Amino acid sequence: MKFKTAFAAAAALTLATAANAQVGPEVGATVYGPEGNTVGTIEAMQDGVVVVNTGTYTAPVPANAFGEGPEGPIVSVTKDQLNAMMAEQEKQMIAARDAALIENATVLTADGVEIGTVTSIDGDNAIVTLEDGPVSLMRDQFATNETGALIVLATKDQLMAALNGGSVEGGEAMEADAE
Template sequence: MKFKTALAAAAAFTLATAAQAQMGPETGATVYESTDGEVGGVIGTIVQMDGETIVVDIDGMKASLPAGAFGEGPEGPVIAVTKAQLVQMLQAQNEQAVAARDAALVADAAVFDSEGAQIGTIQSVDGDSAVLEMTEGAVTVQREQFAADQNGVLLVLIPRADLVAALGGEPAPAAQGGEMAEQDAE
């Protein structure tokens, strides 16, 4: 009889452990505010996870948050900050990224691609566009298609092949990700 009781207890423990392992954040889950132990409003949706970092879409803005910041609430994942606080943080980061980009986007600045290879220099900047001089020729690129990394290095968010194609008369394509890609460059 003791064997059956021990077996039943082991089975219950295994089921509880399996259920607990399935809990937690997952891609597509809605994230809620949790302040003072109470579940609040919706913050956003989990769009990506990679072990230690969880990316949450908050009204079209992407917030990379540490996985350890998430708890489990009755409706799903919770985090102990408000949506307003996260939005304010994202807007401040975006402003810093734009300011860093604008400081780096000047005549004679070296321009690098996403792999760190220098692909040219800025010939001139006029309003919302800049002329990027490459060995193949000069191409006009919109300001939003540049970013600065954490060291202030100017990056172009368009692949070199697309820039070279633009020299043949095709318009330079829009960068993937827009201003949020600038934050990723940081």
């Protein structure tokens, strides 16, 4: 009799574990913090990363950082804490970009193609000399890659399309003027 009871309990635990394994974050779900307050909404999920929109930032959060709470998915940080982490990362990225955006810096595209050299900077405007001549790009169109190299936030094809009167994918127009 004890064997049947133990077997039934093990079977129930296995079924409950399988059911819980299927529960998890889904696109559109509200994410809650440790005190039950709303942190944000799940916008996307891919490759073990869940993108949470806090209303201020869209923050990538590892999928394994989520638990299941009484109202839905939970994380161990509050909305304010997640926003503060994203603000600090943004500040660091801007500082790295500004340190790399200097005269004579080599400029790569987002897909790693060398496209030119920064020839001058005037406020938020940078002149980059390409093979076809100089173009003016705004400071916020630059970043640094994982090795610290200066990149323009477009692939070579996107940049060339924008320079020829098109726009960057996603509708973000590249403000570039041939001189």
